Amino acid sequence: MSNDRDIAMKGAGYYSKSTAGARDVIENGLPMILKAVDAIEQPDGSQTFTMADMGCADGGTSIGMVGEALGAIRKKWPRRPIQMVYSDLPRNDFSQLFQIVHGQTDIESYYGDIDNLYVYASATSFHDAIFPPESLGIGFSATASHYISKNPCTISDHVHMVGASGDEREAYVEQGRKDWETFLVRRTAELSSQGRLVLFNFGIDEEGRYLGNTGGINMFDTFNECWREQLDAGNITTEEYLNTNFQQCYRTVDQFTAPLSDESNPVFRAGLRLEHVESKVVRCPYEREFTEGHGDADRFAREYIPTLRSWSEVAFASALSPERPVEERVSIIDNFYGAYEERVRQAPQGHAMDYVHIYLILRKE
Amino acid sequence: MSNDRDIAMKGAGYYSKSTAGARDVIENGLPMILKAVDAIEQPDGSQTFTMADMGCADGGTSIGMVGEALGAIRKKWPRRPIQMVYSDLPRNDFSQLFQIVHGQTDIESYYGDIDNLYVYASATSFHDAIFPPESLGIGFSATASHYISKNPCTISDHVHMVGASGDEREAYVEQGRKDWETFLVRRTAELSSQGRLVLFNFGIDEEGRYLGNTGGINMFDTFNECWREQLDAGNITTEEYLNTNFQQCYRTVDQFTAPLSDESNPVFRAGLRLEHVESKVVRCPYEREFTEGHGDADRFAREYIPTLRSWSEVAFASALSPERPVEERVSIIDNFYGAYEERVRQAPQGHAMDYVHIYLILRKE
Secondary structure, eight states, X not given: OOXXXXXXXXXXXXXXXXXXXXXXXXXXXXXXXXXXXXXXXXXXXXXXXXXXXXXXXTSTTTHHHHHHHHHHHHHHOSSSOEEEEEEOOTTSOHXXXXXXXXXXXXXXXXXXXXXXXXXXXEOXXXXXXXXXXXXXXXXXEESOTTBOSSOSSOOSSOSSGGXXXXXXXXXXHHHHHXXXXXXXXXXXHHEXXXXXXXXXXXXXXXXXXXXXXXXXXXXXXXXXXXXXXXXXXXXXXXXXXXXXXXXXXXXXXHHHHHHHHOTTSHHHHTTEEEEEEEEXXXXXXXXXXXXXXXXXXXXXXXXXHHHHHHHHHHXXXXXXXXXXOHHHHHHHHHHHHHHHHHHHHXXXXXXXXXXXXXXXXXXXX | OOOOSSOOOOTXXXXXXXXXXXXXHHHHTHHHHHHHHHHOOOOOSSSXXXXXXXXXXXXXXXXXXXXXHHHHHHHHOXXXXXXXXXXXXXXXXXXXXXXXXXXXXXXXXXXTTSSSEEEEEEOOOTTSOOSOTTOEEEEEEXXXXXXXXXXXXXXXXXSSGGGOOHHHHHHHHHHHHHHHHHHHHHHHXXXXXXXXXXXXXXXXXXXXXXXXXXXXXXXXXXXXXXXXXXXXXXXXXXXXXXXXXOSBOOEEHHHHHHHHHOTTSHHHHTTEEEXXXXXXXEOOHHHHXXXXXXXXXXXXXXXXXXXXXXXXXXXXXXXXXXXSOHHHHHHHHHHHHHHHHHHHHHOOTTOOOOEEEEEEEEEEO
């Protein structure tokens, strides 16, 4: 997952280590990346080949995949210089990213295995132009495009657009549509001819499933219920509850592919084509270990909550009044996740943060 | 100054704010940069123009100059996409750098004023290849190239090579020679034809002056004396004293220019030519305020020491045994700078960290 928002995340590999599932999502998509590399019909030579990981966080979840992809790129084009560009927002921990990529942590890195390779970072939002025109060979992004450029409205009775209804739901869908179109228009301008986008997006699959909602207990509903408990107990105000809205939109498969099939759409007109689409569910590694392995509800609860907290905490913490002393805010957030953890401990069955992704390969004509 | 070493520096603009003099050094060199841009005979078009700031730290000291240079580049080539690449080592605070460049701090930034501009960071050491061959238009670096790739030996009776003698001095000079040649060979390969390097290097001028040694009290000798006091008082061990060696080499004007005039040198043979060289002394802003302004020795001492400490602390702190508890190490370092501060307070005359730079403009044939 990415922190393509104005937040600081916990550094020192915390993010990668608590998101083993996010790495599984990427590793599962490796054949698609290699297929995309293979399909690019461009000659070898002195022209630089650029690959990007947009919404990279600390780069730890993608490092295995990126290494494989760069190896395939080098093999296909022995002479071309390769640029690998990692992007995220300015408050991302880029120092941690570089330490991981340059092999200064205990995470294995491809750096040094591939010659004529140049690694860079960008802090330009993927809603804006990150690269010069026609300079991008492969644009990769995993679990990032659901971050929208702004919240179009507050959600009166939920914390996430998947639980919103009526006009509120519509407003999020529309914001998601606009941001997705902008993302694709920007990337299409940046892609070289024959370049590919390989995008693994959080979304809603054909069966209506999405992150943490795959048949068991709905994770976002649980977030909302636990947060409402904080409201009902008088720990947070109504205003704070209303201001708690994940700056995200989960799109359906149709919403993802519409700009690529509608011939009047600016994305289609710019030359971007759908090459492959599929939905995949990656099972929650913590739930699997619990169900198929240790069976210890306490351990499951203790291990499971941090993976939720790693990416969701900012949505709750940033909604709290800045007039509250910091310790008070910390205490509210600790209580909130503590209550969620206690629910899991008391009745673990059905809790699972299964990942639901819409995998896309797109080609520039 | 740069932290082109394996160190973490204090973030949140601390570095830029305490190094007003370093910014003056760059601002004084602005006409040289603009002259270099003006001299580059390359056509306008779709080919990307790349500028680099190597050893950038948080980017705050160079941001005014970089903005002016990018403005001149845009004016000269209205159509070319521009890449601005900041480089330093992985532990540098790249998040702070990006926040400054993207206008998220109180420091004014050029970002948004120049169209078709793409900003990146690199964490590759300037001793290695940072850019693809023939892709660099202007390579800028200020107050960074004195960091050498390793210490060739310990210095028995001083903390810096400027105070070393005999074989020890020779070993540092030789390491400095090799690293400078490598730096120039790397950059020459990266420069496009007509590209320029604009380098403001700490060094030793024609009169033997260097940083903190311009006629008054020698700053590095004072460092050494205060550190020896710690040794004599039993606060540090002989081993720790011996291990305290700034990983730096100050080169003379002749040493800087030798690879550009010796036709058998790999740098000359690669096509790099000397276009301009001059030495400049930039007066210590703290000493000037004291001498010409407030005249308050206590204030001078309090304001002066942090600017020394901002870049020198790592050399002393990293020499202390890791077996000492952290608090003990902090206490030794505090005592050390406290003693230096007290010297300044008691007898302020002659203390000054005047900057001595060798300014170079180099051209690739």
